[in-house]
Structures are given as structure tokens and as C-alpha cells.
Amino acid sequence: MGIPATGVQAAREQELRLVFRCDACDHKAKAVVLGRGQGSGVALMHLDVDGAARRAGAAATAGASKNARRLLELVACPACGHADGGAWTRAWLRVALIATAAAAPGLAAGGFIAVIAGGRGGFPLTVGLGLMTLGAVIGIAIAVSLAWPLGDVAGRVSFESADAKREDVSPGRRPGRSTPPRRRRRPGSPGRPPPARARG
Numbered sequence: 682m683g684i685p686a687t688g689v690q691a692a693r694e695q696e697l698r699l700v701f702r703c704d705a706c707d708h709k710a711k712a713v714v715l716g717r718g719q720g721s722g723v724a725l726m727h728l729d730v731d732g733a734a735r736r737a738g739a740a741a742t743a744g745a746s747k748n749a750r751r752l753l754e755l756v757a758c759p760a761c762g763h764a765d766g767g768a769w770t771r772a773w774l775r776v777a778l779i780a781t782a783a784a785a786p787g788l789a790a791g792g793f794i795a796v797i798a799g800g801r802g803g804f805p806l807t808v809g810l811g812l813m814t815l816g817a818v819i820g821i822a823i824a825v826s827l828a829w830p831l832g833d834v835a836g837r838v839s840f841e842s843a844d845a846k847r848e849d850v851s852p853g854r855r856p857g858r859s860t861p862p863r864r865r866r867r868p869g870s871p872g873r874p875p876p877a878r879a880r881g
Contacts, residue, residue: 687724691737705763715837718744780824787816
């Protein structure tokens with residue numbers, strides 16, 4: 682008899698302000714990255730469910746932060762357009778490793794049963810092929826779920842403009858105006874004398 686437990690799942694989505702630096706042109710820029718993460722917690726004997734929820738939330742928050750930093754490594758430089766090829770290689774390798782690890786149990790068990798069944802066919806061979814198919818489907822599904830966000834890197838990273846000018850809102854100056862308004866002459870105040878006319 683197993684120990685009863687309660688599983689708690691959590692998902693987080695948060696924006697992080699990070700500093701981007703290009704390895705090619707050494708350009709630096711402030712970026713806002715939308716990170717996403719998931720976490721889980723387990724409460725044994727159905728006790729401390731709140732603690733399991735907190736642990737799941739903390740893991741999801743940490744995962745969102747890590748996801749944001751990985752996305753920032755993949756985005757192209759806003760100045761020169763350079764993208765880190767090594768970061769993209771690591772990202773695709775991570776997808777392949779996780780998908781392979783998820784598909785391996787089904788493929789291994791199915792292949793073992795199919796080998797034992799040999800040329801006799803029948804139900805054992807069907808079970809082996811079924812397990813292999815299930816493992817392949819699980820691996821493909823996980824690969825697609827991990828690779829899908831990689832196509833939306835630019836949509837989840839935005840750069841803050843470094844040369845944005847602040848509007849001058851000091852007294853006597855309206856926002857959006859580059860020159861102060863002209864002073865109006867008060868009633869009764871002496872004005873400028875008329876220009877002298879040349880005598881002919």
C-alpha cells in the first residue's frame with residue numbers, strides 16, 4: 682500500500698527587466714522579458730497542502746526567471762541583428778534531450794517485448810509495437826511543446842529605447858513644445874517704441 686499524497690501544480694508568468702549585451706558589437710540595452718515557469722509540490726499523507734502550494738509557486742517563479750534569461754540569450758541584437766548561435770544550439774539540444782528522455786521508457790519497453798515476441802507475432806508483438814508508438818508520441822508531443830516558445834522569442838522580449846527624450850514640463854513650458862510661450866503684454870505697460878522711419 683502506497684503512502685497517500687496530494688500533488689499541487691503551479692504556473693507563473695512574470696516580466697523581468699534584464700540587461701542585454703551583444704557579443705558581436707558590445708551593444709548594451711535594457712530589455713523587458715516575459716518569462717514562464719511551472720512548478721510542483723507534494724504533500725504526504727495529505728498534510729501541509731499549503732506548504733506544497735508554496736513550494737510549487739516558488740519553483741514556478743524560479744522557472745520563469747530562468748526561462749526569461751534563456752530567452753534573452755536567444756534574441757537578436759537590436760543594433761546589429763546578431764544572434765548567438767551557441768545559445769540556439771544549446772536550446773535545441775535541450776529540447777532533443779528532454780524529448781528523448783521522455784520517449785525512452787516506452788521505446789525501450791516496447792522494443793524489448795517485440796524482440797522477445799520475435800517472429801511469432803500475436804499479442805506480445807502488438808503490445809511491444811504499441812508501447813513503442815506511445816513512447817514516440819510522448820517524445821514528439823514534449824518536443825513540440827518545448828520548441829513552440831522558441832518561435833516567439835521576439836514577441837516576448839522588448840527593448841527599452843535608450844534615446845527617448847523626456848518632455849519638458851517645467852513651469853512656463855507646455856509638454857511637447859521646444860520653445861517657451863511668448864509673454865503677453867499687460868494692459869497699461871509700455872510697449873516697444875515704433876521703428877524710426879528714414880527721412881527722405
